Ligand code: GDP
Ligand code: IMO
């Protein structure tokens with residue numbers, strides 16, 4: 497019985513939410529192990545469309561227990577807003593469990609996220625402004641506030657005071673902002689304590705026991721490989737471990753328990769925010785991908801930068817995560833091109849790189865070396881079997897599989913649960 501990690505192989509928004517949701521009621525637990533409400537997953541179930549930010553996609557599958565792991569940073573206001581939104585639409589959210597070790601995002605970190613971005617000027621990252629970076633920084637600096645701190649006013653007060661001793665200096669003296677009031681921050685955080693208490697659990701223990709019993713557990717990543725704080729395009733990354741290793745540290749299971757690592761990857765590439773993106777198309781073709789693919793952020797509404805598939809990125813994701821499978825999404829969006837270019841290597845200052853350059857400034861100068869594949873004109877959205885796909889679409893998938901070095905186990909042809917061609921069962 498598998499423990500399956502589902503993660504992004506590119507720069508996010510690959511369709512991880514749909515991929516997790518598609519595994520459906522066979523999954524007993526879905527764990528979010530990194531990030532926070534910087535994520536935005538759209539899941540379409542019948543006529544209903546859900547946008548999830550903080551909650552794991554498993555919350556939409558009846559019978560599945562959703563878990564917010566210790567590696568997540570939790571904005572408590574967003575947590576309850578999202579829960580109430582789902583409850584209002586008839587979704588049962590009563591099974592949600594939250595790790596007592598997860599960190600919370602205090603209001604001062606949202607402020608700091610926004611002001612530091614402004615301060616960076618042309619070096620800005622283009623963050624989602626949700627306080628993610630400052631909260632992970634606090635965790636590493638050992639001045640973070642954890643869910644378990646909410647339940648003892650004295651301890652909470654002491655911790656907020658400790659954090660603000662430093663932060664208020666930064667807010668007022670560097671950024672010229674109002675200092676945060678300790679009592680106000682404590683009161684706000686405490687106001688959630690009673691409501692959050694019944695959800696708090698030793699989620700690492702729960703998950704280890706579930707795996708002992710042979711349950712199906714999906715570890716669902718937010719963000720993606722190229723946004724990972726270690727393995728991504730640093731500094732243009734998020735502040736958490738979005739790669740497979742993060743599934744273990746962010747949930748409290750050992751890496752030996754993981755059976756399968758699934759990389760979700762678009763049939764082309766998108767990126768939100770700043771940073772290098774070798775196959776980016778700044779022309780009408782990029783605009784066509786954006787329009788046809790509906791490439792606008794779920795969290796911030798920003799238009800996503802669009803470009804061709806990058807097999808160097810796919811191979812890198814394969815190696816960094818130890819991918820066993822790829823889930824290819826949005827193949828339907830590529831209908832209507834005479835030729836579809838795919839990046840097979842980079843040119844950096846006249847030198848060919850078949851693998852990711854080791855230094856970021858070389859990556860920033862990389863230009864793609866393309867191989868052109870034949871396109872197709874048929875609408876793919878109703879294809880449900882491999883044979884339903886036109887021959888050139890099949891050849892495209894097979895070529896990507898070959899270039900990327902990982903088998904493609906399913907192919908997405910539309911946003912609906914059903915709009916998927918399954919080649920290998922991810923839970924089998
Ligand atoms: P996530 O953050 O990785 O979960 O992805 P997002 O939800 O941010 O972005 C993926 C978008 O593509 C969503 O709007 C999905 O409904 C949509 N989507 C997922 N798979 C497919 C597919 O195969 N075809 C099409 N056309 N849309 C898809
Ligand atoms: P999902 O889970 C795409 C990007 C931001 C910015 C950088 C840092 O939906 O794939 P942060 O607020 O995390 O400090 O921003 O990371 N980013 C995402 N891009 N999809 C996401 O999540 C993202 N989460 C963060 O745009 O460039």
Ligand code: MG
Nearest residue numbers: 509535536537
């Ligand atoms: Mg998204």
